[in-house]
Amino acid sequence: xxxxxxxxxxxxFDRLIGDPRALPHPVVLxxxxxxxxxxxxxKCEFKNxxxxxxxxxxxxxxxTYLIVSLLLELSKLVHPFLFLFIQIxxxxxxxxxxxxxxxxxxxxxxLVKKDLExxxxxxxxxxxxxxxxxxEVEITRxxxxxxxxxxxxxxxxxxxxxxxxxxxLAMAYRATNTLDSMIGYKNEKYKDxxxxxxxxxxxxxxxxxxxxxxxxxxxxxxxxxxxxxALTIIIRDAKLHPSPNSGIPESAVAGALQIQLGxxxxxxxxxxxxxxxxxxxxxxxxxxxxxTVKMMKTSVNVFIGMILLGVLVGVLV
Numbered sequence: 001x002x003x004x005x006x007x008x009x010x011x012x013f014d015r016l017i018g019d020p021r022a023l024p025h026p027v028v029l030x031x032x033x034x035x036x037x038x039x040x041x042x043k044c045e046f047k048n049x050x051x052x053x054x055x056x057x058x059x060x061x062x063x064t065y066l067i068v069s070l071l072l073e074l075s076k077l078v079h080p081f082l083f084l085f086i087q088i089x090x091x092x093x094x095x096x097x098x099x100x101x102x103x104x105x106x107x108x109x110x111l112v113k114k115d116l117e118x119x120x121x122x123x124x125x126x127x128x129x130x131x132x133x134x135x136e137v138e139i140t141r142x143x144x145x146x147x148x149x150x151x152x153x154x155x156x157x158x159x160x161x162x163x164x165x166x167x168x169l170a171m172a173y174r175a176t177n178t179l180d181s182m183i184g185y186k187n188e189k190y191k192d193x194x195x196x197x198x199x200x201x202x203x204x205x206x207x208x209x210x211x212x213x214x215x216x217x218x219x220x221x222x223x224x225x226x227x228x229x230a231l232t233i234i235i236r237d238a239k240l241h242p243s244p245n246s247g248i249p250e251s252a253v254a255g256a257l258q259i260q261l262g263x264x265x266x267x268x269x270x271x272x273x274x275x276x277x278x279x280x281x282x283x284x285x286x287x288x289x290x291x292t293v294k295m296m297k298t299s300v301n302v303f304i305g306m307i308l309l310g311v312l313v314g315v316l317v
Contacts, residue, residue, distance in 0.1 A: 018098035254278025
């Protein structure tokens with residue numbers, strides 16, 4: 001019960017304050033460790049990079065879990081309140097509700113002001129695709145897809161693992177997700193070295209992604225969007241996404257908003273064609289970003305509400 005309360009407080013802290021810029025973010029430290037380990041591995045010139053790739057989950061994810069666990073155990077020896085404080089702060093640092101909402105809404109406001117140049121730049125900060133020549137519709141698509149996908153990676157998954165194993169497991173998940181974002185690419189440079197990290201990320205997100213799909217359907221009902229279409233498009237199109245997990249939130253949003261996501265993106269000038277999800281009832285509009293952010297906030301609120309309900313039931317029983 002105490003863990004559930006800590007998670008609720010951590011979520012409220014993130015929702016209201018986000019990541020304080022004055023404090024060093026743990027993910028930055030994890031990212032630095034990943035970069036250093038990659039340099040060491042490449043310097044050692046392993047003949048089998050796939051086997052060497054196993055070192056990332058073992059050392060980065062395992063090391064993160066052990067260090068956070070040790071930190072919490074030491075804090076508990078000092079004072080129980082210090083333990084609770086550190087646990088809340090660490091769990092809060094693994095989720096990005098405010099950061100994700102602010103990023104999406106920032107682009108939305110730029111599109112409303114018709115500042116496409118700044119909107120392209122802001123989008124480039126949260127996606128890997130080329131944004132230099134995108135028009136309003138493609139900027140909107142990129143923003144909607146990114147916000148939808150990250151409901152899993154940046155919010156529901158870390159909350160899910162925090163529920164199971166507190167800050168150590170939530171931070172270990174965040175380490176896995178950071179590994180995937182840094183070396184999980186299926187290109188010549190990382191297809192062998194990053195395979196283990198990418199597979200682990202897929203495995204860990206499997207259940208949270210499907211929970212997120214259900215939450216988005218509930219959010220669609222609460223927001224009076226097309227919940228039935230959200231379910232239909234998840235069943236029909238989620239499997240078309242190259243990721244076994246990202247297609248679920250993206251297809252849910254596409255169905256609920258009656259829009260079409262996916263298509264052709266460019267990465268360093270090279271086109272990458274991806275199957276479309278949803279039906280093209282109308283062109284995408286800037287307001288679709290606003291609706292997606294509302295779906296994100298509502299779905300997470302439902303998840304937190306379920307945790308709170310569990311706490312209340314525990315108190316009454």
